[in-house]
Amino acid sequence: MNWYLEVLKKYAVFTGRARRKEYWMFVLFNWLISLALTFVDSLVFGYAWDGSQGIAILNTVYSLAVLIPSLAVGIRRLHDTDRSGWWLLINLIPILGWIWFLVLMCLDGTHGSNRFGVNPKNPDADEGDVWPDVA
Secondary structure: OHHHHHHHHOOOOOOOOOOHHHHHHHHHHHHHHHHHHHHHHHHHHOOOOOOOOOOOHHHHHHHHHOHHHHHHHHHHHHHHOOOOHHHHHHHHOOOHHHHHHHHHHHOOOOOOOEOOEOOOOOOOOOHHHOOOOOO
């Protein structure tokens, strides 16, 4: 839950980097809250799961409230893989774009600092400390 709250604290922060854990925990809690609100909508407003009747006021309001943080954490996650936030637009390509975006969100971030900031996994490490010599 702390990861979810951290994303909300950085409501409209589009700079920096976000770890995989931060992104996926936000997605998980976002999905669980949305599911719970859909259930409450169905009880209170008569919303059917197929959308044929009633309205989903609570879920709609919640979705609009977390739209900006969702975009921000997605862009920061792309920054962690050393990609521009514009890669978020790949979601506009049906199926293949969604699959590629999923792959990008699952990739490990670049080791050490990149053009978007320091490594969020180990911000204190120097570039040379990330891959120590084995010999």
